[in-house]
Amino acid sequence: MTRPILILHTGGTIGMVPSDQGFVPAAGFHDRLLAQLPAHASAHASEQTSSQLPTFELLDLEPLIDSSNLVPADWHRIANALISRWADYSGFIVLHGTDTMAYTASALSFILQGCNKPVVVTGSQIPLSQLRNDALDNLITSLLLAERSDLNEVVVCFNGRILRGNRARKVSSSHLAAFDSPNFPWLGEAGIDISLKSHLLLPAGDPQFLLPDFQLPEFDPDAVAILLFYPGISASVVSALTEHQGLKGLILLSYGAGNPPEATPGLIDTLEKAAARGITLLNLTQCQQGAVSQGTYATGTTLNRIGVIPGSDLTPEAAFAKLHVLMGKGLSGERLKAALQLSLSGECN
Known part of the structure; x- marks a missing residue:
């Protein structure tokens, strides 16, 4: 039986809702996502899939993070959520705010050295809660990436661009193409088809973080x-x-x-x-x-x-x-x- 994809919702614009003070992180992303997925997708928690989408489960990180408030200790929480569930899923999606997405994607790439599954970091410039948004397309593309057996590293997927996580940078605060990889080619692109450049991909490694004595690094914010x-x-x-x-x-x-x-x-x-x-x-x-x-x-x-x-x-x-x-x-x-x-x-x- 194929294992599902885990979507880890850490916060960020993608899951925000409007308030009197502007967009704010909010619970209930699971229901908002199901409401926007293709109409023939199942509403059952264990069968959230259509004929084209892989089965997935969604987990909210507690508390959710507004990414502009991210601190290095949050990398520990995110990495722990992935590592503790590594054997249960075929791939992972980390929903994250765009302001510090490149920092987190980089940190995960170093913490998860020896990665042997896809870890796709994505988000959006417009919340899923809004009628016009880029969230759904980014998430659906990420779901299709997260089930690929030839992808064994941390990547950023945004506006059709598939970038190595530790090469990505936020380059625009206003365009939907918010991320680029100025010093390294894109790993792939989601156009009519999703194509990956196999010669650029990292090979599947030996996930040392699964060893019984593996310790997540402690991060000193003053260091x-x-x-x-x-x-x-x-x-x-x-x-x-x-x-x-x-x-x-x-x-x-x-x-x-x-x-x-x-x-x-x-x-x-x-x-x-x-x-x-x-x-x-x-x-x-x-x-x-x-x-x-x-x-x-x-x-x-x-x-x-x-x-x-x-x-x-x-x-x-x-x-x-x-x-x-x-x-x-x-x-x-x-x-x-x-x-x-x-x-x-x-x-x-």
């Missing part, structure tokens, strides 16, 4: 920060951040190919002192496309000298999640530096 370089940034601003108690990793969003404002008095010295205190410094480019090539210019070579790690073409979301997960697993120093420069789940070249 990782992101610093955007901008014209005129002062060393005192950088110092205030790097001296924050609890900070263990700092992502630098630098210019172009990885260049800092080296001439800013005291800035490089401040970063060097942070590295000497054991803070891991990871350098990414502010550009949507391209990778860090630390050392192409003299300013970037300065970062090499003080021990800043070049972040290749990682997205900021993937870097943030990767640092959290690796640190949560207890990695530090040279072990952390080495792991950051490896592609663990297809997140970088």
Whole structure:
């Protein structure tokens, strides 16, 4: 007997309803979904399917999350809900708000290393509760993806685009095509047919998270920060951040190919002192496309000298999640530096 798909509703626009204060998360998504599925779909909880849709079950995460309020600890709740049910379902859909969807998709890709089933992260720009919405199409496409045996990784499915989860970024707040993968090809596309590029897909792995002694990483919300370089940034601003108690990793969003404002008095010295205190410094480019090539210019070579790690073409979301997960697993120093420069789940070249 084919196992069903689990839809995990974590919150977000897709399940929101209107209120006097604007759209808010709300229970009852199950009934709203059944009301909009094809008319011949069964209304029975165990038979929510038509001749074209796979059987699914829906679980609400408690409490639901407005994704703009997401914190790293929420990744623990979402991952635990999936891992504890891994053997019972053939695939998984995570319904999530769009604002932090790329962060969660990235985090899940690292937590669920060795994935051997589809984990499809989706949502919508317009709630399912509205007459005109993009929610139903995103969800139906995700259901069809979640039953595929050739998909064994975390993906974002949105507006017909099928993207590697840790390569995805939200690129629009107003268009239905809200997500793209600027530094990596789409894994597939849902047009008249759903097509996947088999040569880009990760192979099925060995889900180590099913081991009896597997421990989900604990996430310290103070451990990782992101610093955007901008014209005129002062060393005192950088110092205030790097001296924050609890900070263990700092992502630098630098210019172009990885260049800092080296001439800013005291800035490089401040970063060097942070590295000497054991803070891991990871350098990414502010550009949507391209990778860090630390050392192409003299300013970037300065970062090499003080021990800043070049972040290749990682997205900021993937870097943030990767640092959290690796640190949560207890990695530090040279072990952390080495792991950051490896592609663990297809997140970088």
